[in-house]
Amino acid sequence: MSLKITMLCGGVGGARGALALYENFPHEDLTFIVNTGDDFQHLGLEIWPDWDTVVYHLGQVQEVSRGWGRRDEGVRVMEELSRLGAPDWFHLGDRDVALHLFRTYQRNEGVGKASLCQAICRRFTITARVLPASEESLQTGLLTEEFGELSFQDYFVKKQCRAKVCEVLHKNASQVKLTEGVYEAIADCEVLLMAPSNPFLSLQPMLEIPLLWEALEKCRGRKLAVSPLIGGRAVKGPLDSLIETLSPLSGQAAVAQFWEGRVDTLLLPKDEIADIEDSSLEAKPCHTWLKTPDDRQLFARDFKEALL
Numbered sequence: 001m002s003l004k005i006t007m008l009c010g011g012v013g014g015a016r017g018a019l020a021l022y023e024n025f026p027h028e029d030l031t032f033i034v035n036t037g038d039d040f041q042h043l044g045l046e047i048w049p050d051w052d053t054v055v056y057h058l059g060q061v062q063e064v065s066r067g068w069g070r071r072d073e074g075v076r077v078m079e080e081l082s083r084l085g086a087p088d089w090f091h092l093g094d095r096d097v098a099l100h101l102f103r104t105y106q107r108n109e110g111v112g113k114a115s116l117c118q119a120i121c122r123r124f125t126i127t128a129r130v131l132p133a134s135e136e137s138l139q140t141g142l143l144t145e146e147f148g149e150l151s152f153q154d155y156f157v158k159k160q161c162r163a164k165v166c167e168v169l170h171k172n173a174s175q176v177k178l179t180e181g182v183y184e185a186i187a188d189c190e191v192l193l194m195a196p197s198n199p200f201l202s203l204q205p206m207l208e209i210p211l212l213w214e215a216l217e218k219c220r221g222r223k224l225a226v227s228p229l230i231g232g233r234a235v236k237g238p239l240d241s242l243i244e245t246l247s248p249l250s251g252q253a254a255v256a257q258f259w260e261g262r263v264d265t266l267l268l269p270k271d272e273i274a275d276i277e278d279s280s281l282e283a284k285p286c287h288t289w290l291k292t293p294d295d296r297q298l299f300a301r302d303f304k305e306a307l308l
């Protein structure tokens with residue numbers, strides 16, 4: 001099957017979804033648009049966690065159980081930083097640091113985002129396109145009951161998501177420019193797929209960019225989302241508690257409500273289809289557990305079936 005597929009992704013769920021497509025579809029047909037709402041400057045380095053997580057997955061160097069960072073990583077940089085008294089709440093593996101250093105150096109030299117990403121992808125022998133959604137980082141803030149406003153990484157890593165989120169703030173989404181190639185990749189694709197990412201934290205930030213939304217509305221292709229919930233619960237991360245505070249509904253019904261008016265079809269586990277019977281979305285059964293190559297093949301089989 002040759003179809004131009006564009007996937008919007010973020011977080012570990014998004015990277016696992018991206019890998020499932022990458023292992024089972026022709027690479028020249030695939031474009032991954034990655035959330036820039038977690039990006040930040042730390043110790044003078046430009047860190048793009050979601051983009052790196054996708055690249056490490058597609059490059060087959062990812063740390064599998066944790067999901068972020070690289071496997072067979074060293075800790076010497078981090079140990080030395082701690083000894084020096086530098087902030088050590090955000091863990092940077094030795095080889096991971098090299099990527100942040102290289103990116104920061106290249107950006108300071110004036111290298112454009114799209115060409116830098118292409119060059120890094122080539123070094124990881126990735127033959128699909130992996131584009132950060134926006135030129136400037138999106139500033140995602142979390143309004144919390146306990147600590148007031150937190151930046152994304154302060155909430156996610158420093159506070160380990162242990163805070164009640166009342167609102168997700170998209171502080172500069174209306175001002176950012178899309179990365180070169182993003183508009184066309186969305187507007188002209190035949191299938192637009194929302195990865196099984198946290199919709200509130202990893203996908204909504206991108207959807208808040210007016211031009212990205214315009215491209216999405218222009219797209220005449222099929223539009224589908226993969227639910228990140230299995231058995232009504234998040235596979236990873238703070239989605240369950242976010243649904244409790246940000247949605248009037250629960251479980252799969254909350255996910256379906258999030259996607260209503262944005263996509264036509266929700267892919268979710270077969271025995272959970274009844275949970276979204278009140279939704280206007282079409283529900284299609286799908287194997288959404290994406291841990292092993294066999295899992296990812298089953299996902300691809302169900303995704304293809306849903307397109308028929």
Ligand code: FO1
Nearest residue numbers: 011012038049052068069089090091156157
């Ligand atoms: N997540 C953590 O929970 N703790 C960390 O120390 C941490 C370091 C880190 C370093 C590089 C990188 O690419 C990702 C990293 N992440 C870490 C994940 C990061 O916080 C992401 O924003 C989440 O995966 C959410 O999408």
